[in-house]
Amino acid sequence: ETLANEVVKNIKTIGVALSAATNPEVGKPGFELKSDEIEYGVGIHSEPGYRREKxxxxxxxxxxLVGKLNDEMHLDKNKKYAVLVNGMGATPLMEQYVFSHDLLNKLDEFGIKPDFMRVGNYLTSIDMAGLSLTIFEIKDDKWLNYLNYPVKTIAWN
Incomplete structure (x- = not known):
């Protein structure tokens, strides 16, 4: 519990969607977007975000996304970071890789090279098209060891 409480203070996530997830209870999406729109700040349960645009x-x-996270975290080249690019369910891995490539270039502008990074579908929102970006400041080298610890699960390699 102590570790979790410390980690939570150092981790931030933000999402973006091209479509909402279908809510199984009602059989329709949690929100509607036009085919040429995106929504920033969406939640994993298809909660609407803070802005729509083309x-x-x-x-x-x-x-x-990095701008919003930087506002909260004050990214610093002298700190260590772990990064997770998470597909929301209907986003092809290739698109996640394109985003990740652009993300690494953006972090390089801050002088940051992530000490740990994963890209893939780790926590999805059924059929939502979009992704979430998580940046985790590694305040203790043990945290990096924990992230790299060998485990056998279907969703972490």
């Missing part, structure tokens, strides 16, 4: 290139999505 679809942007990956680099502009990265600028928005």
């Amino acid at each position: 679809i942007k290139p990956s680099k502009e999505l990265v600028d928005e």
Whole structure:
């Protein structure tokens, strides 16, 4: 519990969606987007976000999401970070890789090279098209050891 409480203070996540997840209880999406729209700040349970606009290139999505996380975290090249790019369920891995490439370029502008990084579908939102970006400040080298500890699960390799 002590470790979890400390980690929570150092981890931030933000999502972006091109479509909402279908809510199994009601059989329809949690929100509606036009085919050329995106929504920033969506929740994993298809909660609406903070802004909609026309679809942007990956680099502009990265600028928005990293900007919001930087406002909260004050990214610093002298700190260590773990990064997770998470597909929301209907986002092809190739698109996640394009976003991740642009993300690494953006973090390089801050002088940051992540000490740990994963890209893939780790916590999805059924059929939502989009992704979430998590940045975790590694305040203790033991945390990095924990992330790299060999485990056998279906969702972590």
